[in-house]
Amino acid sequence: MKIKIKLTIESIIKYELLTGTPFHEIDYTDNQNMCDMLYCTVLCNNIDPITRDEFKVLCENEKMFSRMTKDLIRSISIIQQFMPNVSSDTSETRDGNKAAYIKDVVSTLIVSGGMDAEYIIKRMDLCDIQIYIDAYEKHKREEMESSRLWTFHNMRPHVDSKQIKSPRDIMHFPWEEEQIKKEAELAMERDKDDLERFLKGEMIDLSRITWTKSN
Incomplete structure (x- = not known):
């Protein structure tokens, strides 16, 4: 039985919806975690649909489970070559908050960033997400700073110039x-x-x- 195993944005979203946990918190030493992740990659990369319970039966075959696991780890390793180095504690972000769900990041890029849903979910690799997130955040910062500057110029004739000398004095x-x-x-x-x-x-x-x- 030939099964295609490939880590995609779509399969990651399916995993987060299925388990209720962020992709970054997956435990690769836990068979249940791996079985769930493998199931999602199989569901998204193969024509014939299969239920979770049916796939669990397949995972009971140690030889098949081992082969699929190796294929998934290899797929992840290829993507990781293009990702920035991160600390060993991936459960928290740089701001100390819990790691974001990939599904939420993708939703932001589609709804607020205006990116094409088909491209992100079907064709974009995980390693590409940070590029677009950085661009989106830069664009949002520029918009907010421009709005503040406009407010500053409109306020200047009506306020004490000694108290508000620059846009940053507003906020x-x-x-x-x-x-x-x-x-x-x-x-x-x-x-x-x-x-x-x-x-x-x-x-x-x-x-x-x-x-x-x-x-």
Whole structure:
């Protein structure tokens, strides 16, 4: 029985819907996890449909289960060559939140990003998702910053220019936090240096001071 095993976005979405867990949390040493993932790849890559219970019977054949597992691991290994290095703890994102479901990321790219559903689900590889997510987030940031700038210009004639000097004085976005922190640290360091120079008399030209005797 020839069964095609290939990891696709569609099969990953099916796995997340079937198990209720993110693809990134799959345990490759757990036979049940592997059986579920294999079932989804078989369902999406083969013409004849098969139920989960029917596939479990196939997985009882150790030789067949081993071959399918090797094919899946090989498919994943090929894709991983093109993915950025990630930490060993894939259960959390860089922001400390739980790992996102691929199905939710795909939905965002289709509904909010306007990408073609057929292309993403049927033809795009897992390693390509980050490229489009980065582009989508960059586009959203630019839109939000442009909207803020427009608001700033409209407000300027009606507010105190000393209180609102730049669009960031209206509000700042999460991706600006690091830059704001760096600017504050530089300002503190500069003020510290100026204070030290002042105390040493380096900022005062003593030769230009006119000294007078007091009566």
